[in-house]
Amino acid sequence: MTVQRTLVLLAALTLPPLVGAQAPSSVAAWTPPGPxxxxxxxxxxxxxxxxxxxxxxxxxxxxxxxxxxxxxxxxxxxxxxxxxxxxxxxxxxxxxxxxxxxxxxxxxxxxxxxxxxxxxxxxxxxxxQVGIQSARGYARPDIATERLLDLGHDWLTERATLQGIVACEGDWLLLDYEMRNNEKFERLAPKDRARGRAWFRGLCASAETTCDMRSVDE
Known part of the structure; x- marks a missing residue:
């Protein structure tokens, strides 16, 4: 192997990750210790x-x-x-x-x-089950805390299924969820269905339709 090729390979190993790649958050959602x-x-x-x-x-x-x-x-x-x-x-x-x-x-x-x-x-x-008309899940029931999930303009329950309602805090719910659809609303393969836990607002109690409410993400 030539010296030039060796240098090229070493440079490739030290390149930063691709633009748009996201490292998983090291912050876990706060879970209340009791009921x-x-x-x-x-x-x-x-x-x-x-x-x-x-x-x-x-x-x-x-x-x-x-x-x-x-x-x-x-x-x-x-x-x-x-x-x-x-x-x-x-x-x-x-x-x-x-x-x-x-x-x-x-x-x-x-x-x-x-x-x-x-x-x-x-x-x-x-x-x-509940409907969540919000794209954003937080580490705590406070929008000043780290955002653990952001689906852009898509609501959580449009692209994910709820696995459990863990806790409540005012207008917030701590939810376990599993992603089911990608950004094109195509069904994800089981191996690609990421799971997470985060605090969400924008609760809708109607199973048949959306709720007429101001967006909590604006």
Whole structure:
């Protein structure tokens, strides 16, 4: 190998990374050490036939009732089925305390075909969904902290699925998410679906449409 070629190879090894390449952030999202009070509404996922509501935030706690989901065919083919909605009042150790569950949108004027537990109880955090009309996730519930995710003009729940609602702080939610679509809204291969945790604002409680609200990113 010539001296000139050796120098070229050494220079290539010391070049800076390509423009546009981003190093992963060394900052992890702050996670509150205990339970947090919440005041938002969400709806059921459709990953299982029903969602169990338990007496305590534990998988071994007594089952109080259940919430139906939209997974599979409903009992009446003439009825449009919607996700059950509910209010969330607390987040704790991967669980959410809920109340006021409602299936009132299903069936319209037709009598409600599905039994719904409407009292207080706990569901797994991964069984709840919300819309996030924001592109930016932060290290803490404060826009002055490091931005851990920025999707430009795309909202989080347009390009990612929620894996769990971890905690609440005022208008902020700490969310675990998994990217599903790239910037062209093409489906990502499973190996390319990055996961993350960050604090987000811009909550929308409607499963059927977007919410008419001012952008929190402006």
């Amino acid at each position: 947090t009070a919440c005041a938002f509404s969400g709806w059921t996922t459709n990953q299982k036939p029903e969602i169990l509501v338990r007496a305590e935030a534990s998988a071994t706690s007594d089952v109080l009732g259940s919430l139906p989901t939209t997974l599979g065919d409903g009992p009446d083919p003439d009825i449009d089925y919607y996700s059950v909605t509910f209010d969330v009042t607390e987040a704790r150790d991967g669980w959410l305390k809920i109340k006021n569950a409602s299936d009132d949108m299903t069936g319209g004027d037709v009598s409600q075909p599905r039994p719904v537990y409407r009292g207080e109880g706990w569901i797994e955090a991964a069984d709840a």
